[in-house]
Amino acid sequence: MSLTAKIKVGLQGLARVEVHEGNTAVACGSGSASVFATPAMIGLMEKAALSSVDPLLPEGHTTVGIRVDVQHIAATPVGLTVEARSELVEIDGRRLVFAVEARDNKELIGRGTHERYIVAADKFLQRAAQKSAPGA
Numbered sequence: 001m002s003l004t005a006k007i008k009v010g011l012q013g014l015a016r017v018e019v020h021e022g023n024t025a026v027a028c029g030s031g032s033a034s035v036f037a038t039p040a041m042i043g044l045m046e047k048a049a050l051s052s053v054d055p056l057l058p059e060g061h062t063t064v065g066i067r068v069d070v071q072h073i074a075a076t077p078v079g080l081t082v083e084a085r086s087e088l089v090e091i092d093g094r095r096l097v098f099a100v101e102a103r104d105n106k107e108l109i110g111r112g113t114h115e116r117y118i119v120a121a122d123k124f125l126q127r128a129a130q131k132s133a134p135g136a
Helices: 039-055 121-131
Strands: 012-018 061-072 081-090 095-103 106-119
Touching: 012 039, 012 106, 039 061, 039 081, 039 106, 061 081, 061 121, 081 106, 106 121
Parallel strands: none
Antiparallel strands: 012 081, 061 106, 081 095, 095 106
């Protein structure tokens, strides 16, 4: 069976988080303002994409993020909720391309594209673990 047999262009994902002191730019080290951090927004966008495709993959496979190209266009203060949405717009072998956006309770705060790659989880982790092996 193909790795993408159950995955179709148009597939959508969703992830939400409340903005709190732990996911602000100050806490993430990406700025000096207590607003939703760009790295937190990117992570939420990745989570939306991941949540849409990973349950559809054959056993033993997962996706890993390989590229993010987003704009963070509006600030979100502590206490509001941010919702990220993804839509699968391209399948190229094992590479998946998503349109992503994030909105808070008031407006669009970010948008762009995100790419993920389908991998065999055990091989991927073995390769990563080799980096910390003695003599590596």
